[in-house]
Amino acid sequence: MLTVGLDFGTSNSSIALYRDEKIHLFDLDPANINPKMLRSIIFIDRQHQSFVGAEAINRYVELETGRAVYWERRQIGQLKMVVGGAGSGPIIYWDDLMVDIDLNAQGRLLQSIKTGLRNPAYEGTEIFEQQYNIENMIAILLQTLRERCESATGERVSRAMIGRPVRFSDDRETDARAQAKIEQAAHLAGFEEVDFELEPVAAAYVHHKSVGGRENALVFDFGGGTLDFTVIEVGGDTPPRPLATYGILLGGDDFDRALMQPLKKYLGEGASMRDRTPFPAHMLYKLDSWQTMVMLSRPEYKPIFRSALRGSDPTAIKRLETLVNHNLGFELFQQLEQAKIELSTDATGTVKMEAHGFRLREMFTRPQFERLIAADVARVEDAIDEVLRLSGLRPDQIHSILRTGGSSEIPIFNRMLTRKFSYEKIQALSPFATIVGGLAIKASEWKN
Numbered sequence: 001m002l003t004v005g006l007d008f009g010t011s012n013s014s015i016a017l018y019r020d021e022k023i024h025l026f027d028l029d030p031a032n033i034n035p036k037m038l039r040s041i042i043f044i045d046r047q048h049q050s051f052v053g054a055e056a057i058n059r060y061v062e063l064e065t066g067r068a069v070y071w072e073r074r075q076i077g078q079l080k081m082v083v084g085g086a087g088s089g090p091i092i093y094w095d096d097l098m099v100d101i102d103l104n105a106q107g108r109l110l111q112s113i114k115t116g117l118r119n120p121a122y123e124g125t126e127i128f129e130q131q132y133n134i135e136n137m138i139a140i141l142l143q144t145l146r147e148r149c150e151s152a153t154g155e156r157v158s159r160a161m162i163g164r165p166v167r168f169s170d171d172r173e174t175d176a177r178a179q180a181k182i183e184q185a186a187h188l189a190g191f192e193e194v195d196f197e198l199e200p201v202a203a204a205y206v207h208h209k210s211v212g213g214r215e216n217a218l219v220f221d222f223g224g225g226t227l228d229f230t231v232i233e234v235g236g237d238t239p240p241r242p243l244a245t246y247g248i249l250l251g252g253d254d255f256d257r258a259l260m261q262p263l264k265k266y267l268g269e270g271a272s273m274r275d276r277t278p279f280p281a282h283m284l285y286k287l288d289s290w291q292t293m294v295m296l297s298r299p300e301y302k303p304i305f306r307s308a309l310r311g312s313d314p315t316a317i318k319r320l321e322t323l324v325n326h327n328l329g330f331e332l333f334q335q336l337e338q339a340k341i342e343l344s345t346d347a348t349g350t351v352k353m354e355a356h357g358f359r360l361r362e363m364f365t366r367p368q369f370e371r372l373i374a375a376d377v378a379r380v381e382d383a384i385d386e387v388l389r390l391s392g393l394r395p396d397q398i399h400s401i402l403r404t405g406g407s408s409e410i411p412i413f414n415r416m417l418t419r420k421f422s423y424e425k426i427q428a429l430s431p432f433a434t435i436v437g438g439l440a441i442k443a444s445e446w447k448n
Contacts, residue, residue, distance in 0.1 A: 401421050
């Protein structure tokens with residue numbers, strides 16, 4: 001029976017075993033750029049078969065991207081309405097319950113599932129007339145991790161040390177509920193016992209193993225959905241001792257949305273309708289996510305499109321209509337994510353997309369990107385100051401900066417850390433393997 005570390009992430013998930021003083025990772029997603037990481041993405045088809053990781057994306061692209069969207073309104077029941085009546089008692093009538101169904105849909109793609117835990121009202125979603133609650137969806141990913149680890153090791157995996165962010169939500173009840181949902185999902189996925197550790201604390205365990213003497217470290221863990229910090233004593237024979245933790249709800253997904261903003265000018269922003277009124281802002285807001293973008297293909301928006309096509313910028317409106325009617329939003333956001341990654345190493349990043357009559361090309365410079373995320377940069381700096389305040393330490397009393405997570409690669413945040421603590425203190429840990437490795441180390445200390 002194995003005890004493993006498990007990192008369920010917004011963008012990627014992984015599982016690891018600490019044995020013989022080594023961290024062992026496993027091939028989880030062979031078609032992924034990094035096969036040791038499983039993309040935290042699920043595709044569920046009409047037969048309710050589920051596919052995960054890169055295979056889920058491939059299925060979605062093959063079956064859904066570029067297809068025509070066709071909505072039909074169907075009655076799903078009736079609602080009994082009772083209103084006050086004079087003299088003869090209440091008046092009762094029945095109101096039809098209607099729902100719009102995309103008849104051409106062959107499946108649903110589920111991404112950034114972890115962020116759904118932030119919303120106390122979100123229980124799940126209906127997919128082809130079957131309800132999937134959020135713990136069911138998480139369990140699909142966790143079960144895949146467990147089974148692929150078991151296949152690689154030939155041993156049963158029974159216990160998992162699971163990472164969690166410093167906060168899922170600023171509301172304590174929502175935060176506790178989120179952890180409980182993950183625990184339920186882990187049991188559904190076949191884990192007999194689970195425990196939790198804060199992700200930035202887990203990251204410090206890897207550094208702890210390599211440090212001879214005692215020192216103060218600051219973990220800067222910046223992933224797809226959250227930015228977490230811990231100030232922690234590490235090194236020597238004494239276990240790590242956290243001094244302060246802090247986190248904010250900010251991650252790589254927010255930066256993808258930031259890059260989307262300048263593209264809106266090609267999709268109707270600034271355009272006027274036939275009657276010279278502005279193109280509706282509420283429609284432009286739906287462009288901030290590929291999941292909501294497709295809603296603009298619903299029948300109720302068709303009259304707005306017809307009016308806008310006779311307005312000041314028919315080319316932009318036609319481009320938007322093509323984008324939503326051919327379900328190209330996911331592909332566009334994949335391009336935005338790739339441009340963001342390019343900007344971490346290059347001076348420019350490019351969004352280039354041509355499909356089904358939709359054409360768009362935009363080059364971003366690093367200074368432009370940094371202007372787009374300026375407010376977020378200020379939040380990050382304030383958060384660093386806050387975790388230092390909570391720890392009671394000054395910047396000169398921090399000996400090492402442990403930088404991990406995909407978003408920690410963004411240069412403006414490296415410059416910020418250098419300015420506050422000096423270049424020599426910054427240690428760039430593996431952006432995707434450090435947390436799961438630390439969780440595996442912590443799991444190895446789990447007492448029977």
